[in-house]
Amino acid sequence: KQEVTQIPAALSVPEGENLVLNCSFTDSAIYNLQWFRQDPGKGLTSLLLIQSSQREQTSGRLNASLDKSSGRSTLYIAASQPGDSATYLCAVNTNAGKSTFGDGTTLTVKP
């Protein structure tokens, strides 16, 4: 059974800092891994999707890496801004469309 763990559960940083969010999973036989952002009381916004054959994906100030063999992914946020404050969820897809989510990292960026 796939289990996904996100560390830390919460993170508070001053504006401008670079930061790394971690995601680990127990079953390396994955199809892809997706990072989402969730604002309070809102739905999920897809940030980055990494296929199992890829090592990383980049979008603007975000960079996500994937190391399947060690069961790890990181989300790197450069030059953090208060608008980045949200909960970040990692989801691992081991079967078509059926994703296992971590419990998320709640990020607060202080101005």
Add this chain to the structure above:
Amino acid sequence: NAGVMQNPRHLVRRRGQEARLRCSPMKGHSHVYWYRQLPEEGLKFMVYLQKENIIDESGMPKERFSAEFPKEGPSILRIQQVVRGDSAAYFCASSPNGGSGNTIYFGEGSWLTVV
């Protein structure tokens, strides 16, 4: 192209009543997934449906919960005789097909409160 549409966004039900949550997938998407997010927790998979078929319902509670995705119209998640523990956010997602390479797109969620 509208995204995944869920309604109602917020629903309040008394214990014992029925709750019906609707999900219209993105245009051209024929695969729908339902997830539940309990307070302070991550999303948990409930069920995966294609038109008129339930593909995987391994995450559905054995009783009171059912889901359908008819040939016409939205997907429905139905919860009978709701209890306080059913209070959660219910998210629907869709994809064009069940392929592993596809991004799945989430709706804004339906927040169910059982009083």
